[in-house]
Amino acid sequence: MRIAFMGTPDFAVPTLDALVAAGHEVVAVYSQPPRRAGRGKALRPSPVQERAEALGIAVRTPLTLRDAEEQAAFAALALDVAVVAAYGLILPVPVLEAPRFGCLNVHGSLLPRWRGAAPIHRAILAGDEATGVTIMGMEKGLDTGPMYLAREVPVDGKTAGELTEELAYMGAAMMVEVLGNLDRFPPVPQPEDGVTYAAKIEKHEARLDFTRSATEVERQVRAFNPVPGAFLEHEGERIKILAAEVTGQTGAPGTILDERLTIACGSGAIAPALVQRAGRAVMTPSELLRGFAMPVGTRLA
Template sequence: MRIVFMGTPDFAVPALDALVAAGHEIVAAYSQPPRPGGRRGRALVPSPVHQRAEALGIEVRTPVSLKGADEQQAFAALGADVAVVAAYGLILPRPVLDAPRYGCLNIHGSLLPRWRGAAPIQRAILAGDEETGVGIMQMEAGLDTGPVRLEGRTPVAGKTAGELTRELADLGARLMVQVLADLDGHPATPQPEDGVTYAAKIAKDELRLDFAQEATAAERQIRAFNPPGAWVEVNGERLRVLSAEVCPATTGEPGEVIDDHLTIRCASGAIRPTSVQRAGRGVMTVADLLRGFPIPSGARL
């Protein structure tokens, strides 16, 4: 098939690779415009999809919007059979949705209709969902409301958002190849009317660890925000907590360090961080942290 690929982050790269490997013709790749990168010079850095598409010799387009008539005409002129969308980041207007022969197919990282929206993987972990998955959705004008052609499932277990994202990216890539190989054999099935939830975009203040919640919820917060890392303020410095275990606790107040191993009391139970990261430094164990950055029992975080 003649395919327009539309994606931006690492999540979308496995699908692009899988489509190329399956022998499809990628006539263009659309991605978000390059963004300022690291601290030195703030040079513009192309997205992961942009970089991968260029390496594959695919034309890359990075419009800031698809609302204009010129951009819509340029998209339609590609004469695509289908557009494959994976975490692209721009709204697709009706003329874009309708331009390809078979419309636009989206790789969405949840079991729809649960967790429609921007951050389905993180919200599934935060909510304590036991299972999540990925679906191949026929796109329509509503927010992730389109019918689903195929889906795959996986347990959430103790996975971080990073681990789950990589797993679902690979699964979604395989499912997309299956669907495109036999569109008639994977009819679009309307989503159930019950069970709709929305995965709002992650706000910056959500990354600060909240010890006024139960320890199990705090541990989910740590997994949901790795990467980039949930954080706590210690001695005026942000300390990222990348993994932790839940522990029993009968003493202390929420946010209080209750032993010499950085165990922190929550509303119910406690969490004991196992890997952390100080600003500008590498990931380390808590034992390594405490050797050079003491946080005594009784400290309030």
């Protein structure tokens, strides 16, 4: 098939690779423009742009697809289909309708649950036992289009990073399967019941709230690993907690209960396993406490 691929983060790279490996003609890649990053704030292309350029595929990075000129350039590609994976820009109707078979999206949830920007994080935060990938046809509404194929995986204590990688590779294989057998995968409308929305993650959500139950706090830790990183603040310093376990210990919420940095929550407690000070390497709680005093009985705000 003659394809344009539209994606930006690491999640999208396996799908691009899978399309090329399957022998499809990827004539253009669309990705969000390079962003300033790192200490030097140099412009850095997206993971998808870097991979596409390595593959020798032309890359386009428009700020918007609402301009008539951009829409005409997209239509001129004479596509069979556009494949979308975490692109990050809204596709206007002229773009959605330009390819012969429309635009198909790799969405990291079991639709209609978790439509929107952050389905993997929201599934973990909500305590969902399972999530998955849906290959869906795109339309004007937010993730409201028909479903071609859906597959489930257990959340099973995984971090957002681990789950993102698993779903990225699964979604890539699913997209290739659908494109190779469109007759076998007729689009099915989404159910009207069970719709939830996965709002974009805001940085303030990663601050740990120890008035919540230990189960909820541990979900925060997994949902925000690796980014933005669940954190607490003590004496003006931000400390990320990257892994933790729920324990049955009790105390006033936010109180450090022992020399292993176990912290009381609204019910139960969490015992951090991996932590990180700003600008430092990941370490164990015992390594942290050797160089940063947090005595038993300290109350974290």
